[in-house]
Amino acid sequence: MASPKPAHADDLAKQQRSISVAEFFEKNKHLLGFDSPTRGIVTTVKEAIDNALDACEEAGVLPDIYLGIFQMEGDIFKVVVEDNGPGIVPENIPYVFGKLLYGSRFHQIRQSRGQQGIGISAAVLYAQLTSGRPTLVISRCGSDRPAFRFLVQIKTETNEPEILKREETTWDRVHGTRIEIEFKSSLTARKRLIEYLRYTSVVNPHARIRVEIDGEAILFDRASDEPIIPPQAILPHPHGVELGELKRIAAGSKEPLEPFLINSFSRVGQKTAHEIIQLAGLKETTKANKLDADGLARLQSAMQQVKVPPPPANQCLSPIGEVLIRQGLEKEFQFDFCSARTRPASVYHGHPFIVEAALGYGGKLDAEGNARIMRFANRVPLMYQQGACAITGCISAVNWRTYNISQSGLPTGPVLILVHVASTNVPFTSESKDAIASIPEIEREITLALQELGRDLKTFLSRRDKSRLSEERARAICAIIPEIATKVAETIEKPVPDITPIEGQIMRRLVTKKWTDNGTVNVSIQNYTSHALDLTLYLITPDDVSTADPPAVFVEEMGTDKSAVWQMRLAGGENWQLRYTGTGNGMIDIRGVDEKKKVVVDLDRS
Numbered sequence: 001m002a003s004p005k006p007a008h009a010d011d012l013a014k015q016q017r018s019i020s021v022a023e024f025f026e027k028n029k030h031l032l033g034f035d036s037p038t039r040g041i042v043t044t045v046k047e048a049i050d051n052a053l054d055a056c057e058e059a060g061v062l063p064d065i066y067l068g069i070f071q072m073e074g075d076i077f078k079v080v081v082e083d084n085g086p087g088i089v090p091e092n093i094p095y096v097f098g099k100l101l102y103g104s105r106f107h108q109i110r111q112s113r114g115q116q117g118i119g120i121s122a123a124v125l126y127a128q129l130t131s132g133r134p135t136l137v138i139s140r141c142g143s144d145r146p147a148f149r150f151l152v153q154i155k156t157e158t159n160e161p162e163i164l165k166r167e168e169t170t171w172d173r174v175h176g177t178r179i180e181i182e183f184k185s186s187l188t189a190r191k192r193l194i195e196y197l198r199y200t201s202v203v204n205p206h207a208r209i210r211v212e213i214d215g216e217a218i219l220f221d222r223a224s225d226e227p228i229i230p231p232q233a234i235l236p237h238p239h240g241v242e243l244g245e246l247k248r249i250a251a252g253s254k255e256p257l258e259p260f261l262i263n264s265f266s267r268v269g270q271k272t273a274h275e276i277i278q279l280a281g282l283k284e285t286t287k288a289n290k291l292d293a294d295g296l297a298r299l300q301s302a303m304q305q306v307k308v309p310p311p312p313a314n315q316c317l318s319p320i321g322e323v324l325i326r327q328g329l330e331k332e333f334q335f336d337f338c339s340a341r342t343r344p345a346s347v348y349h350g351h352p353f354i355v356e357a358a359l360g361y362g363g364k365l366d367a368e369g370n371a372r373i374m375r376f377a378n379r380v381p382l383m384y385q386q387g388a389c390a391i392t393g394c395i396s397a398v399n400w401r402t403y404n405i406s407q408s409g410l411p412t413g414p415v416l417i418l419v420h421v422a423s424t425n426v427p428f429t430s431e432s433k434d435a436i437a438s439i440p441e442i443e444r445e446i447t448l449a450l451q452e453l454g455r456d457l458k459t460f461l462s463r464r465d466k467s468r469l470s471e472e473r474a475r476a477i478c479a480i481i482p483e484i485a486t487k488v489a490e491t492i493e494k495p496v497p498d499i500t501p502i503e504g505q506i507m508r509r510l511v512t513k514k515w516t517d518n519g520t521v522n523v524s525i526q527n528y529t530s531h532a533l534d535l536t537l538y539l540i541t542p543d544d545v546s547t548a549d550p551p552a553v554f555v556e557e558m559g560t561d562k563s564a565v566w567q568m569r570l571a572g573g574e575n576w577q578l579r580y581t582g583t584g585n586g587m588i589d590i591r592g593v594d595e596k597k598k599v600v601v602d603l604d605r606s
């Protein structure tokens with residue numbers, strides 16, 4: 001066989017042409033999370049729901065989202081997502097859905113679920129590739145505006161939208177957006193889809209998501225009626241600016257260097273701007289757009305060296321918060337123990353970020369196998385590539401045995417670990433946004449949060465184990481007391497005494513340390529020798545306190561804890577005993593607070 005003729009540069013030149021981004025991703029759809037029909041449905045739902053949540057958040061409304069998944073003919077599925085967000089103006093609808101890399105978030109420095117402007121258009125591309133069908137969009141921007149209905153797809157050769165239909169329509173929503181996308185898929189990923197929605201609901205406790213999937217209705221209701229305060233965009237931080245970026249920003253400014261630095265970067269005031277210019281050896285009067293390559297390089301280097309306060313994280317980030325994380329988790333899971341941490345804001349490469357984490361233990365969690373891990377970035381669940389994610393790496397690197405949890409790489413047993421990384425720029429390992437890259441600053445924060453939670457769990461477990469031990473001991477003693485009483489009575493030739501009160505005493509001592517199933521707990525307040533206090537006693541347990549005798553106890557919500565509260569006057573040296581009954585397991589914590597004197601006393605429960 002003749003060997004192929006070597007190509008000449010002229011031959012190659014005939015084949016060389018630019019490639020549109022749509023063509024590129026059509027060929028490389030796995031890079032956007034569309035590797036298979038099964039995965040395609042999860043990614044499509046995720047992109048649409050993330051956009052709906054972002055839009056509602058930006059408009060300051062509580063999200064009311066509808067998701068429908070219907071099997072059409074054969075292996076064609078239709079995904080419908082409807083939101084009550086601000087809507088999209090009709091002029092922009094074709095671009096939002098019919099052009100890759102078009103969006104409102106890419107150039108803004110603030111936390112948002114979407115970042116690149118590629119998510120929903122990639123779903124449209126995937127749909128037309130696998131089913132050949134365009135995407136239907138209905139959107140309305142207010143009661144005084146008509147709703148518009150579009151049929152749109154992407155011209156892959158140019159990455160430009162193709163409008164197949166545009167018409168005014170009637171729609172009962174005053175504002176919002178509805179999309180209908182049809183593509184080849186299957187419902188093999190049903191479990192993962194539900195898991196995605198469940199996890200989304202945990203970290204978005206303000207959202208209500210109504211789901212209709214293959215004829216089954218599921219409601220993920222909101223646990224909080226507080227809309228999220230939308231994070232505000234900030235200017236780039238001087239420590240995170242690369243030379244190319246600085247060149248672009250400077251080219252667009254006719255200002256002299258001092259106002260240029262102050263107006264273009266966050267946390268730069270007059271003093272800092274002056275220091276940067278001095279260190280770079282530049283003149284204050286030089287206009288930013290007149291800097292040559294050397295001047296720009298010196299300016300960029302000086303910007304990295306001068307001390308600048310960290311970016312204003314409170315403004316541009318929106319962490320979930322410890323109380324809401326616990327509320328969200330407890331809404332979906334029931335634990336014996338749950339603790340959450342929101343770490344202080346930190347910075348990597350000039351990008352602010354906050355790590356939040358929670359640890360749930362026991363309850364209905366699986367006692368066998370690895371811990372359940374829930375990973376989130378900017379309130380979006382990360383559903384794939386767990387092994388490639390820095391969060392998983394940090395969880396495995398913590399020595400969980402120190403906290404009395406078994407471990408084989410990952411912790412094992414009835415444990416749930418949630419980690420949320422919120423940032424203005426989440427460093428994903430790829431465009432499919434499945435895993436967070438190993439950035440040392442982020443890993444450090446995750447590890448610290450996990451260690452804090454580990455310590456909380458250890459305290460809980462050791463208290464619980466102590467209670468169990470003393471219960472076992474007391475039961476063992478009670479079991480042999482009748483025998484001892486008989487033997488002693490025989491030896492001293494006296495009648496066998498009634499030992500019921502002694503048994504009672506031992507068991508009471510036992511139950512003072514534990515909140516038992518349908519048990520009675522006695523609490524003594526002892527050795528208080530100070531002045532009299534008008535105490536409000538707070539009994540805090542993870543479970544309900546149902547009745548009390550005496551005095552009357554009522555149940556009140558304190559955060560996510562249930563607490564029984566009652567009033568009493570305690571004089572110096574007095575010894576009180578309180579009895580209450582209830583159900584459930586868990587530790588009890590009793591504190592007395594004199595509201596007027598602002599005194600808090602820990603009460604002796606032994």
Ligand SMILES: Nc1ncnc2c1ncn2[C@@H]1O[C@H](COP(=O)(O)OP(=O)(O)OP(=O)(O)O)[C@@H](O)[C@H]1O
Binds near residue numbers: 047083096102105
């Ligand atoms: N339901 C919606 N309501 C209002 N605006 C929307 C909605 N969906 C999308 N948009 C607008 O369209 C833009 C493009 O959305 P797209 O999903 O392609 O990208 P993104 O969400 O910005 O980023 P990413 O590619 O990371 O998902 C968004 O930035 C937003 O401005």
